[in-house]
Amino acid sequence: MLLHRLEKQLLQKYLEREDILGQIELEPVTNIKGVGTETAELLNELGIYHIHDLIMYFPYRYEDFRLKDLAETPHNEQVTIEARVEGMPVVFFTGRKKSRLQVSVFSGRHIVKVVFFNQHYLKERLTPGTIITVSGKWDRGRQTITASSVKFGAKEINQDFEPVYRLKGNLHQNKFRKFMRQALDLAKGQMAEKLPNKIRQQYQLLSIEEALEGIHFPKDANHLKQARRRFVYEELLMFQLRIQALRKSRKEHEKGIVIQYDLEKLKKFIQQIPFELTNAQKRVVNEICKDLKSPFRMNRLLQGDVGSGKTIVAAITLYACVTAGFQGALMAPTEILAEQHYASLESLFQPMGVKIALLTGSTKAKDRKIILEQLENGEIQVIIGTHALIQPDVTFNRLGFVITDEQHRFGVEQRRILREKGMHPDVLFMTATPIPRTLAITAFGEMDISVIDEMPSGRKQIETHWMKKEQLNASLVKMEMELKKGRQAYVICPLIEESEKIDVQNAVEVYEQLRRIFHGRYKVGLMHGRLHPDEKDQVMRDFKEGNIHVLVSTTVVEVGVNVPNASFMLIYDADRFGLAQLHQLRGRVGRGNYQSYCVLLANPKTDEGIERMRSMTETNDGFRLAEKDLELRGPGDFFGKKQSGLPEFKIADLVHDYRVLEVARNDAVKLINDERFWKEDEYRLLREMLEQSGALNGERMD
Numbered sequence: 127m128l129l130h131r132l133e134k135q136l137l138q139k140y141l142e143r144e145d146i147l148g149q150i151e152l153e154p155v156t157n158i159k160g161v162g163t164e165t166a167e168l169l170n171e172l173g174i175y176h177i178h179d180l181i182m183y184f185p186y187r188y189e190d191f192r193l194k195d196l197a198e199t200p201h202n203e204q205v206t207i208e209a210r211v212e213g214m215p216v217v218f219f220t221g222r223k224k225s226r227l228q229v230s231v232f233s234g235r236h237i238v239k240v241v242f243f244n245q246h247y248l249k250e251r252l253t254p255g256t257i258i259t260v261s262g263k264w265d266r267g268r269q270t271i272t273a274s275s276v277k278f279g280a281k282e283i284n285q286d287f288e289p290v291y292r293l294k295g296n297l298h299q300n301k302f303r304k305f306m307r308q309a310l311d312l313a314k315g316q317m318a319e320k321l322p323n324k325i326r327q328q329y330q331l332l333s334i335e336e337a338l339e340g341i342h343f344p345k346d347a348n349h350l351k352q353a354r355r356r357f358v359y360e361e362l363l364m365f366q367l368r369i370q371a372l373r374k375s376r377k378e379h380e381k382g383i384v385i386q387y388d389l390e391k392l393k394k395f396i397q398q399i400p401f402e403l404t405n406a407q408k409r410v411v412n413e414i415c416k417d418l419k420s421p422f423r424m425n426r427l428l429q430g431d432v433g434s435g436k437t438i439v440a441a442i443t444l445y446a447c448v449t450a451g452f453q454g455a456l457m458a459p460t461e462i463l464a465e466q467h468y469a470s471l472e473s474l475f476q477p478m479g480v481k482i483a484l485l486t487g488s489t490k491a492k493d494r495k496i497i498l499e500q501l502e503n504g505e506i507q508v509i510i511g512t513h514a515l516i517q518p519d520v521t522f523n524r525l526g527f528v529i530t531d532e533q534h535r536f537g538v539e540q541r542r543i544l545r546e547k548g549m550h551p552d553v554l555f556m557t558a559t560p561i562p563r564t565l566a567i568t569a570f571g572e573m574d575i576s577v578i579d580e581m582p583s584g585r586k587q588i589e590t591h592w593m594k595k596e597q598l599n600a601s602l603v604k605m606e607m608e609l610k611k612g613r614q615a616y617v618i619c620p621l622i623e624e625s626e627k628i629d630v631q632n633a634v635e636v637y638e639q640l641r642r643i644f645h646g647r648y649k650v651g652l653m654h655g656r657l658h659p660d661e662k663d664q665v666m667r668d669f670k671e672g673n674i675h676v677l678v679s680t681t682v683v684e685v686g687v688n689v690p691n692a693s694f695m696l697i698y699d700a701d702r703f704g705l706a707q708l709h710q711l712r713g714r715v716g717r718g719n720y721q722s723y724c725v726l727l728a729n730p731k732t733d734e735g736i737e738r739m740r741s742m743t744e745t746n747d748g749f750r751l752a753e754k755d756l757e758l759r760g761p762g763d764f765f766g767k768k769q770s771g772l773p774e775f776k777i778a779d780l781v782h783d784y785r786v787l788e789v790a791r792n793d794a795v796k797l798i799n800d801e802r803f804w805k806e807d808e809y810r811l812l813r814e815m816l817e818q819s820g821a822l823n824g825e826r827m828d
């Protein structure tokens with residue numbers, strides 16, 4: 127349930143709102159000296175029409191002119207030093223208009239060389255004893271600075287950082303900085319302060335005026351840091367206020383069903399489960415049951431790593447729903463997964479006398495008719511199925527609770543259909559993709575989140591090895607050792623969205639190769655996204671039933687598919703996958719009682735790639751890997767381009783500002799539930815923002 131486009135637009139609209147400054151919002155940018163129609167057009171291209179737009183156009187980086195100690199400056203890094211010219215400058219002419227000027231300077235500690243290209247005229251001024259402030263790239267080996275700028279005299283204060291903006295065409299940094307200076311001066315005393323004083327005092331945040339000055343022309347590192355801190359907080363607070371307002375309005379407007387389950391029966395059911403629930407499982411069962419009982423509509427995400435035991439949580443809560451006289455449904459994205467769930471739930475429910483049924487696209491017409499009747503008259507208490515469950519002719523008697531497995535595959539659409547059927551059951555989405563908390567509360571901010579962060583005890587860890595491609599034979603030998611023991615293996619080939627064709631071929635190639643190698647000994651199967659759904663199902667079934675020993679597949683191999691006999695996985699070009707995906711893939715093995723292995727075949731070319739391979743061999747913990755993935759690749763890549771529901775923040779960075787996000791979230795929850803927020807003048811601007819965003823009417827997505 128990722129943020130909807132509409133949602134993003136609303137946020138964008140808010141961020142582009144023109145009431146942050148009083149008068150300035152109405153003043154066209156041409157009121158700035160030096161901005162004529164031509165320049166104005168260039169500014170327009172950047173989205174700058176009014177002076178206020180200009181002010182809100184933040185630098186994307188800063189030129190750092192702080193003085194540094196050369197001894198501590200890494201090779202090739204930008205550096206600024208104050209120095210005294212020592213020797214006589216020497217000029218070499220290297221071509222027409224091309225020259226190289228070299229001079230020795232004393233930095234207070236070291237004598238180093240400074241080189242200027244094509245500025246031979248500086249020779250006259252660089253006489254011994256002259257004090258200069260020079261910036262450039264530091265070559266540690268040669269003890270040389272290649273100068274990019276030089277100023278005569280000691281460094282002036284107030285020049286530590288120079289803003290650098292993203293500009294287009296003929297617009298130059300220096301000019302733009304001058305416009306910005308004017309704009310800030312014009313806006314002085316006219317800026318509306320959106321953040322209430324109380325909050326600003328609590329966190330010692332700069333005023334809007336000081337912060338704008340600090341973001342564009344910081345006096346020093348701390349000024350910049352404080353300015354950034356204010357805007358990050360403001361941005362995240364606004365975002366969270368909207369999400370929390372939305373939650374509140376949903377709670378008030380979408381009345382749910384009170385599912386008054388029978389606690390005694392539920393306890394009995396839990397007692398007859400063949401194992402003891404983990405603490406995490408107990409906790410999330412409680413969270414879900416509380417929602418079932420409450421009059422609000424449940425909208426909850428259940429996260430749990432592969433193998434953490436989500437199915438039993440689903441079973442317990444579905445049973446709770448049944449004891450209250452309601453029907454429950456569990457929807458899976460594929461038939462195989464639905465069948466799998468049906469098999470495990472049936473054995474759990476049978477002793478309790480719960481009537482359960484399976485409905486998929488392949489259910490025979492005759493059986494389907496009976497199932498539909500029994501759903502309508504309420505005889506069937508729990509139904510497991512695929513999309514087939516939400517076809518127009520399926521009518522429930524008293525549907526109270528719907529669980530969706532692997533929500534990223536469907537969700538929004540399914541909820542819309544349920545609503546159109548006039549049903550408002552409690553909804554739980556289960557996912558095996560560990561999502562770092564910062565991303566979860568951003569992308570799924572309007573949902574409640576439960577996390578199973580603990581594995582059942584006694585699990586065998588999957589042994590993961592990283593091998594170079596040259597070691598393919600060694601890994602095949604390892605694979606064959608497993609096959610000899612009667613186990614099965616997966617071989618995964620990369621699939622990259624843009625070039626699906628090529629990569630399918632890659633899988634086909636590997637398939638042909640392995641078929642030759644294992645000819646007459648083991649059966650090899652092939653699975654990829656281009657197969658017809660029926661063919662896919664057949665291949666998966668053959669693998670499940672042991673008719674195929676080695677399954678060569680692209681990443682389409684089903685999430686959640688359970689083949690406990692598979693104990694070996696080989697992943698080709700493993701460095702082409704992100705950590706989250708590698709972890710998901712690896713989760714296909716280690717599902718039985720056998721020690722399982724995962725071999726990553728990769729010759730990574732980047733440090734980041736090496737780091738990913740290492741991380742995989744070091745931990746089996748999906749949440750730790752997810753955090754690492756976020757750290758290595760950033761939030762944009764985490765979900766993959768297509769489904770990234772993350773809003774684009776102007777200044778906040780979800781990786782580095784996660785603490786602020788937590789704080790802003792807590793503050794937003796408090797504010798939204800505080801009467802004063804809705805009345806007092808201090809909060810007026812925040813309230814107006816909420817009104818404009820539509821969050822107060824529960825407007826958003828699906």
Ligand code: ADP
Nearest residue numbers: 401402403404431432433434435436437438582
């Ligand atoms: P997933 O969260 O990946 O869907 P499953 O629900 O399929 O995981 O559970 C994986 C396996 O762990 C199943 O065989 C299940 O019976 C078992 N299991 C679940 N919870 C526990 C527990 N608390 N103790 C021992 N085994 C458990």
Ligand code: MG
Nearest residue numbers: 436437531686
């Ligand atoms: Mg599962």
